[in-house]
Amino acid sequence: MKVFVTGANRGLGLSLVESGLERGHIIFAAVRSVSDKQIHDLQQLKEKYEGQLRIIHMDVTNEKSVEQAAEAVKLTDQYLDVIINNAAILNERDKTIEELDIHACLQAFDVNTLGPMRVVKHFLPVLRRGLEQKTMTNQAVINISSEAGSLSNAYSGDYPYGMTKVALNMLTEKLKVYLKDDDIDVLSIHPGWMKTDMGGESAPKLPKVTADNIFAVIENGLEDEQRFAFIDDTGTPMDI
Numbered sequence: 001m002k003v004f005v006t007g008a009n010r011g012l013g014l015s016l017v018e019s020g021l022e023r024g025h026i027i028f029a030a031v032r033s034v035s036d037k038q039i040h041d042l043q044q045l046k047e048k049y050e051g052q053l054r055i056i057h058m059d060v061t062n063e064k065s066v067e068q069a070a071e072a073v074k075l076t077d078q079y080l081d082v083i084i085n086n087a088a089i090l091n092e093r094d095k096t097i098e099e100l101d102i103h104a105c106l107q108a109f110d111v112n113t114l115g116p117m118r119v120v121k122h123f124l125p126v127l128r129r130g131l132e133q134k135t136m137t138n139q140a141v142i143n144i145s146s147e148a149g150s151l152s153n154a155y156s157g158d159y160p161y162g163m164t165k166v167a168l169n170m171l172t173e174k175l176k177v178y179l180k181d182d183d184i185d186v187l188s189i190h191p192g193w194m195k196t197d198m199g200g201e202s203a204p205k206l207p208k209v210t211a212d213n214i215f216a217v218i219e220n221g222l223e224d225e226q227r228f229a230f231i232d233d234t235g236t237p238m239d240i
């Protein structure tokens, strides 16, 4: 499979790259910065898995940059099977409504919700080309969501984060309807509480475990019988 991953330089994104490479897939790793420090781990994977990894510069908040990244993939590799929208920020954590910086809230929407929207807008033609190659049963868009985006899991704090993930889940549902006839599956996946910069040191789960689970879900074929396309990384339905 040819898989495109955003936010690929650290955390879950980096683990998704590693997991995909181990399984023999071709991975396009999109990163906000291509400075040596930022892509050090990816460079090491690139050397280890020769010919399987391409690093692409892309800031999900900059539409021109997303458009150029899609052009770069189109020019050289022609198509994709799976897009994983993983990049996100968790800002204004634990603030009360009175303390919130509204500009920071807008920034969270720009990355977490509009980011995946820009990516799908510009990468859909590349994904549709994959359909013509008939490399796998279904193409897929995977939006990495969060249990913080379940309406039934509302808690005080993390206002922008929870709201951006609820909105991301709606994007998933809308795309699922729009892309049904193309046989492109669309899913929101809650990855679990992971030990990353975002999840913190006390998180119980390693991102590599989640990444392996997500690839297993993709490779085993996505079941379309669920009412909503929101699951966890083991395939269990989440409350919307």
Ligand code: NDP
Residues within 6 Å of the ligand: 006, 007, 008, 009, 010, 011, 012, 013, 031, 032, 033, 058, 059, 060, 061, 085, 086, 087, 088, 089, 111, 144, 145, 146, 147, 190, 191, 192, 193, 194, 195, 196, 197, 198, 199, 200, 203
């Ligand atoms: P991290 O904070 O560890 O990594 C976030 C990634 O997103 C980084 O690669 C970062 O790049 C990238 N990113 C941020 N802004 C942009 C941007 N404008 N353009 C491109 N890339 C950007 O997060 P995690 O790995 O923990 O989280 C991965 C996903 O899992 C997210 O969608 C998150 O919401 C979700 N999630 C995580 C949980 C956890 O416990 N960790 C729990 C539930 C959901 P850079 O290094 O350049 O900043």
